[in-house]
Amino acid sequence: MARFLLFPLLLALLFSISSAEIRFSEVRSDDRPIIPFDEFGFTHSGRLELNVSKIQLSDTNPDLDLAKIGFFLCTRDTWLHVLLQLEDGEITCALQSDLIKTVFTFKDIPVGKKEHSVVYKENEADQYTLVFANCLTSLKVSMDVHSAMYNLERGGGTRDYLSAGRTILPRVYFLFSLVYFVLSGIWIYVLYKKRLTVFRIHLFMLAVVIMKALNLLCEAEDKSYIKRTGSAHGWDVLFYIFSFFRGITLFTLIVLIGTGWSFLKPYLQDKEKKVLMIVIPLQVVANIAQVVIDETGPYGQDWITWKQIFLLVDVVCCCAVLFPIVWSIKNLREAARTDGKAAVNLMKLTLFRQYYIVVICYIYFTRVVVYALETITSYKYLWTSVVASELATLAFYLYTGLKFKPEAHNPYFVIDDEEEEAAAEQLKLEDEFEL
Ligand SMILES: *[C@@H]1O[C@H](CO)[C@@H](O)[C@H](O)[C@H]1NC(C)=O
Numbered sequence: 001m002a003r004f005l006l007f008p009l010l011l012a013l014l015f016s017i018s019s020a021e022i023r024f025s026e027v028r029s030d031d032r033p034i035i036p037f038d039e040f041g042f043t044h045s046g047r048l049e050l051n052v053s054k055i056q057l058s059d060t061n062p063d064l065d066l067a068k069i070g071f072f073l074c075t076r077d078t079w080l081h082v083l084l085q086l087e088d089g090e091i092t093c094a095l096q097s098d099l100i101k102t103v104f105t106f107k108d109i110p111v112g113k114k115e116h117s118v119v120y121k122e123n124e125a126d127q128y129t130l131v132f133a134n135c136l137t138s139l140k141v142s143m144d145v146h147s148a149m150y151n152l153e154r155g156g157g158t159r160d161y162l163s164a165g166r167t168i169l170p171r172v173y174f175l176f177s178l179v180y181f182v183l184s185g186i187w188i189y190v191l192y193k194k195r196l197t198v199f200r201i202h203l204f205m206l207a208v209v210i211m212k213a214l215n216l217l218c219e220a221e222d223k224s225y226i227k228r229t230g231s232a233h234g235w236d237v238l239f240y241i242f243s244f245f246r247g248i249t250l251f252t253l254i255v256l257i258g259t260g261w262s263f264l265k266p267y268l269q270d271k272e273k274k275v276l277m278i279v280i281p282l283q284v285v286a287n288i289a290q291v292v293i294d295e296t297g298p299y300g301q302d303w304i305t306w307k308q309i310f311l312l313v314d315v316v317c318c319c320a321v322l323f324p325i326v327w328s329i330k331n332l333r334e335a336a337r338t339d340g341k342a343a344v345n346l347m348k349l350t351l352f353r354q355y356y357i358v359v360i361c362y363i364y365f366t367r368v369v370v371y372a373l374e375t376i377t378s379y380k381y382l383w384t385s386v387v388a389s390e391l392a393t394l395a396f397y398l399y400t401g402l403k404f405k406p407e408a409h410n411p412y413f414v415i416d417d418e419e420e421e422a423a424a425e426q427l428k429l430e431d432e433f434e435l
Pocket residue numbers: 022049050051117146147148
């Protein structure tokens with residue numbers, strides 16, 4: 001277990017060096033005609049700082065047309081038009097298109113120099129990708145690329161390194177973390193008031209909420225540090241650590257509640273333990289993947305692979321946590337038929353069925369709906385998908401807390417004969433329809 005915990009932490013430390021919005025990329029003997037670097041949402045006072053050094057071309061013939069190698073900015077839409085122009089033969093190199101915004105071509109570099117720096121002003125607000133084009137076939141390029149993209153804030157002229165649609169994220173995360181700190185306080189109060197009926201699962205739930213609050217606080221601080229300085233510096237490590245614990249504790253909690261552990265029965269069955277043994281290591285993998293995805297940016301070489309690993313692991317975890325709930329529902333149905341306490345069991349059954357549906361809705365919303373929102377909203381409103389996802393998560397936490405809170409008197413045991421009869425009747429009906 002210790003090994004599982006240590007590895008992602010080490011990894012987070014390793015990656016924090018190369019992090020965030022000021023990016024450094026090494027290009028070595030590369031003959032790709034197009035190399036995309038980074039994407040950023042500019043406001044009306046956007047800036048791109050580009051420092052290229054250690055430039056080396058595989059061919060040093062002075063007759064090379066160096067205007068065909070260089071950097072440019074372009075939006076996704078214009079890129080499609082440029083591709084059309086290339087296809088129609090209007091142009092032979094993306095750098096010749098009048099739709100793109102050329103940052104500089106290698107022709108602009110004084111002869112013999114191996115480095116070049118520019119600050120490019122972008123005054124048309126939009127989401128741009130920084131792209132390197134090399135239209136000379138079989139010419140290999142090596143260089144170190146330092147790039148920084150930021151917007152100047154109105155008035156003061158301070159730099160904002162967060163993309164236009166993300167710039168309010170620090171505040172969003174901070175607000176949500178406050179909400180969770182308040183919730184932890186309320187939960188502690190509830191546990192104290194009803195301390196005679198508190199189960200271990202209720203303490204575990206407290207840990208989950210506190211993890212979530214700390215995770216959001218670190219994310220707020222991480223993002224606000226990036227906003228101010230362009231690099232992550234330490235907070236990202238804390239953020240990854242709490243993300244890791246939050247992920248593991250949340251999935252474990254869903255499994256434990258699903259099995260009815262501690263409030264229905266004091267032990268876990270073997271197959272229930274197996275679910276935990278699958279989910280916990282997978283969460284470790286998911287967290288490693290998340291670190292790599294965050295730190296490399298969408299054009300890093302392993303980005304797609306890790307994104308796929310993350311999605312796969314996430315889907316497996318989400319499916320796995322549903323099994324214990326299904327088993328519990330099945331057990332309760334059987335118990336209802338055999339032990340004669342139909343009303344009690346029906347109540348538990350309804351609770352577990354609702355929980356099953358809520359878990360599915362939560363997973364569906366935070367995975368599918370949020371992803372769809374992210375894809376269809378304009379770059380300016382990227383934060384809305386974060387808010388939607390956090391609201392759904394908050395609703396899920398609230399539901400779980402309300403439904404499984406410690407009860408001062410156990411409602412299961414104060415049931416009169418009439419209710420018992422009605423319940424038995426309904427169970428019989430259910431059996432007929434195999435609900
Ligand atoms: C580019 O070089 C300038 C001058 O050396 C430096 O001030 C600036 O921080 C560099 N920018 C990046 C993104 O490396």
